[in-house]
Amino acid sequence: MSDRAGTFDGVHRRNLSKLLGLVHLEGPLSRARLTGATGLNRSTVAALVAELVELGLVEERAPDPTNRVGRPSPVIAPHPDVTAITVNPEVDAVTIAAVGLDGRIPMRERVEVDHLVSPEETARLVADILTAWRSGPLSRARIVAVGLAVPGLVRASDGLVRFAPHLEWVDAPLRTLVERATGLPVVVGNDASLGALAEHLFGAGRGVDDIVYLNGGASGIGGGLIVHGMPVGGAGGFAGEFGQNRPGIASRDDRRATGGVLEDEVSRARLLEVAGLAGADEPTLAAALAASDSPQVSAELARQRRILATALANAVNVLNPSLVVLGGFLATIAESDPDALAAAVAEQAMPAAAEDLSLRVAALGEDRLAIGAAELGFQALLEDPLSAAEDSAGAD
Structure with missing residues (x-):
């Protein structure tokens, strides 16, 4: 050739x-x-x-x-052996998965932590788990890259984590650390932006060209934008930080954090508290809230839903999407009363901007961040299969 x-x-x-x-x-x-x-x-x-x-x-x-x-x-x-390793470091756990080019997720491991993991610790953890997988269930896998979905500001040009506030990472050279630990090509992106990409390509936003995506995780609320079918990252790759916006709260009784931003008010930690859970993954928290008949649970869901609706209406007015997709605990809030959320958004948005709007929860569930991070990992291969395959063969 x-x-x-x-x-x-x-x-x-x-x-x-x-x-x-x-x-x-x-x-x-x-x-x-x-x-x-x-x-x-x-x-x-x-x-x-x-x-x-x-x-x-x-x-x-x-x-x-x-x-x-x-x-x-x-x-x-x-080919079922072509694989990307994905990593999502959070304040309560680091989730590592193997995602095939065919969309399967044959391996996933959630490592719960009782402290904030450092970038160095994250790199070591990825290397250790990957070593174990390579000698066992992924012995035949052809691993082409590691994709990291980080809850923070990731510089698009070089994958430097400029600021992950809840992890307390500042200017963390995560890509370099993981490359050294694993010997594999590494790509890094914002978790919510990757969730938006996954839902656009394979999930609730498939076939839709103008999407606002909001992701609710342990570190707060992030977002991603698809405009005219293309992801929008902004000048530095930092676009979509909806969680840092100041929410409009009509009722003083609804405010919990004086001067707080959206993710201080619409909060996974507050949902865990009313559910009586010290910690939980997404399905466990959603099931606990759905099964509860506690007035405190229903009241907190309603409070967060009201504030979320105002934030969504602002996004609709500014961006005029045809679809809003909610993932993570935001999907749980939406599913607690989808009609009430849709009505509250429509009431506060400009009628013309909202007349063709749909609100959906993420169709990929807890797989969305892994699939998005894998897509980032597969990007070089998909853009130039010949070069990427030759590079991979040379590395092997």
């Missing part, structure tokens, strides 16, 4: 990227469907598929026996 040069080489690489991207986003596709989707001729698609098979990025499967119309066409699927 080294004899390819100039324009032909560029077109060839783009075509490889197009095919790999299609089976990654859509799942297994027949050669016939790939031909139709790309506009390439059958022989070109067959040659490209053969090359991706040779690179170990896809596998060719037998035709679907139920398809009896015309000549059976082989099915092309992402």
